[in-house]
Amino acid sequence: MLNIVIDDVIYKAHRGELLVDLISRTGGSIPHVCYHPQLGPIKTCDTCMVEVNGQLVRACTTTANEEMKISTKSSRASAAQVEAFDRILSSHLLYCTVCDNNNGNCTIHNTTKLLAIEHQRVPFQSKPYEVDSTNPFYRYDPDQCILCGRCVEACQNIEVNETLSINWEDPHPRVLWDGGSTIGESSCVSCGHCVTVCPCNALMEKTMLGHAGFFTQLRKSALKGMIEVVKGVEPETGYGTILQVSEAEEAMREHRIRKTKTVCAYCGVGCSFDVWTKDRHILKIAPEHGPANGISTCIKGKFGWGHINSEDRLTTPLIREGNRFRKASWNEALSLVARKLSELKAQDGPDSIAFISSSKCTNEESYLMQKLARAVVGTNNIDNCSRYCQAPATMGLFRTVGYGGDSGSISDMGKADLVLIIGSNTAESHPVAATRIKSAHKLNGQKLIVSDLRENEMARRADLFLHPKPGTDLVWLSAITRYLLDNGQADAKFLEQWVNGLEHYRKTLEPFTMEAASRICGLPVETLKTVAQMIAAAKSMSVLWAMGVTQHNQGSDTSTAISNLLLVTGNYMRPGTGAYPMRGHNNVQGASDHGSMPNNLPGYQSVDDPEVRTRFESAWKAKLPSTKGLDNHQMVEAIHAGKLKAMYLIGEDMSLVDSNANFVGDAFSKLQFFVVQDIFFSNTCRYADVVLPGAPSLEKEGTFTSTERRIQRLYQVLEPLEDCQPDWKIIQDLANQMGADWKYQHPSEVMDEIALLTPLFAGVSYERLEGYKSLQWPVAADGTDEPLLYINGFAFPDGKGRLFPVTWIGPTDSPNAEFDLHLNNGRLLEHFHEGNLTFRTDGIREKAPDTFVEVSPELAEERGIQSGTWVQLVSRYGKVRVRALVTDRVQGRELYMPMNSVESPVNRLTSSHTDPVTNTPAYKEASVHMNVLSEVGESPLPRINSRFGHPTPQQGVEVERKWKRADYTPPGNGLVHLQTK
């Protein structure tokens, strides 16, 4: 700490602290327009000028140092601040009262007030450009743009989509998309970073325009007239009076605009943000304080909320009558469900009934669902969709390090010296997590290796891209581990101190020579050695993986091989190291954590442990089943075998997302009684006997747990629509109809019960999670959490990790003469999973209207295919009709199909083969035959999709180019006429 004098008062400062932060922290105020703490210094606005030891400097760029005497209010500093801001006002029309950005947080409005500006010295100059409204979600108004460059910095260096720049050399600079394209046809991925950080109304969400203000719905001509009037009176009244009027209007808004914190309902990154609403209209998503994301979001979190007010929401319970459904009251529907389940339980036993919990629902709802299954019905037949994706990763970590979760935080990924991504399309599936890596790679020299079948965005950015043969990751990972051990490049000290089983494990690595790996994986030995050298040279390595690893018949073993490699190289227990299985759904981690699994009660406490059962039995006052129940894969088989008669499924379109969809659909049609609870009439609802309308995340309270084990609260933004109910209430009502006596008034009471019964969450409470506070499990009773796991040892009794031998078997389904093409599948940035939510946002549908199959240029040429050609894909299990997209992202005879389709779901083609350890379907092991149809349509991806854009990477705003302009002089050098009060 240093002593620093600010305006004649001595303050303590951190060495290296930016003066702008120091001055704010110590209660002072200086103008600063372009500076944003999450973007760092941009240096474009010059409004933060202060005098330091007699020199004018920018407070946003100057760091605290010894013997600094700072003056924020000297006449030189004040004059420079005003001069700089005056120039800004020449680029911006002040019409606050009729501006949708007049919400108390407009930096220009607030700085005008702070500097007590009364009159503009430099007159407003319109820019010779039209407003650009070609993006479905936001618009850019050049006339309001002050060229602060925040948007450019966010796009270039935080999101790292590298779309935005400013043409500083032009006589009339402006923000450019792809160097001069329309926004709609640019590479913009609609992540919203730029809109979020814009300090004024130059970039605005279209959902705000005409909705936020009381006078902002005016027609353009009327608006122009009002602006003219304001401009007309300004010379006489000054801005002070005009601002008072706008502040009165702003105060009126405070009463009708609600700002409520929530957590994103899509992927497992766990972005959190405020939702601004006016009645049921969503004005905007405002990210800022989220511990995982800060100002970041992706297209789905920022703009993908069309499902909330969609006209086809389920709003009342439905009961099947023959081939139709009729509306029913809650009482009738729940009575029927309770009666049917009770009858079947009495007749065929509790294990004739099964439950599927939702990874879109809250932790509390998952907990209640498994409590209903176990304590009320008496079965362990409960599962959730982590079986489809994450169970193998969890298994790999259970085997080797003890906890089935990410070993660090998303911020650790940015700290790593080397990031290795295997089978994860991170930039599209976990976009905000990807930004942290893209940014560290671009700005901090982080190294990146990507192994994937497709050359996805991360692969294109990587220092090294590996394209192994499908299903062979286990082999090259094990070969590199062996190579490092053989060449003395393992971390011997770490192994000695922290790891068991080296001797035996080493013997099992014998088959994994570099040569064998090269042959099996189709990767050159030299490439494999380069990977090994990069890993050996890295001070810290984080490994990310996802469904490209887990959805194979050896998903668990490959996940284990990843963790083995991390153990052998000492890449656990430190920031920047560790294992990051990227969780897919927003709460897929939490669904398993809270006991929606056939073998575990909440907190991974085994159902066959008598001590555990006794604890739950005494709290729940019910006898609990002791044998493992059916997982969701086994449930489908048990229905076909006539053993499973009824199912209660929440928030999961299982008939599309489970593999071998036709087989699953056939099973559902055999159920004697089927209850589906969802917010839309999904494909799975077609098989139901009773459909119950649940509530989406914005209509309820609860918590979600993200991929980094972070538990966060979501607050109710809107009342449940019409007759919908929060899912926890529905489960409780059903339990009570079946004889339970649950009396939860609020999800916080459910969480209190969870904390009491589950050591992993002992210290979790709603108080500790208030607002943007969060906890990363395990959470001790005193509330201490663990953002970085294993700092004091691994989660085994002796604190040591375990090397777990694995052998390679090979994929279950490989191409042959009949099914000659390999079909891979996965997510698309714009859509989530099958698209049930995201297709209900118009703008997303515009950008990505349909699914498609990616075909390599060489295969396209061989088969006479172009983008838009209809093809039929036929596997051993089914067929789909889909349009082709010819792209070099895929190679040779490998195809890729995004999973976002209800009409042509890729899972009609996938098999029922599974990873034998976890029963996770081998979705990624599918072979197909392709019939080229005569019909040729439009390209399935429209020209306005970001993939057709041409980004313009540069080092941020590049303000130096502005400073080279002939008309630029630093403020304080020119004549300054003070016009403040």
Ligand code: SF4
């Ligand atoms: S990608 Fe598009 S929305 Fe995202 S920051 Fe860049 S320009 Fe803005």
Ligand code: SF4
């Ligand atoms: S559009 Fe960009 S440069 Fe213009 S005011 Fe907004 S953030 Fe600044």
Ligand code: SF4
């Ligand atoms: S989908 Fe994922 S990355 Fe996108 S905003 Fe939501 S949590 Fe964040």
Ligand code: FES
């Ligand atoms: S805030 Fe310092 S230059 Fe803009």
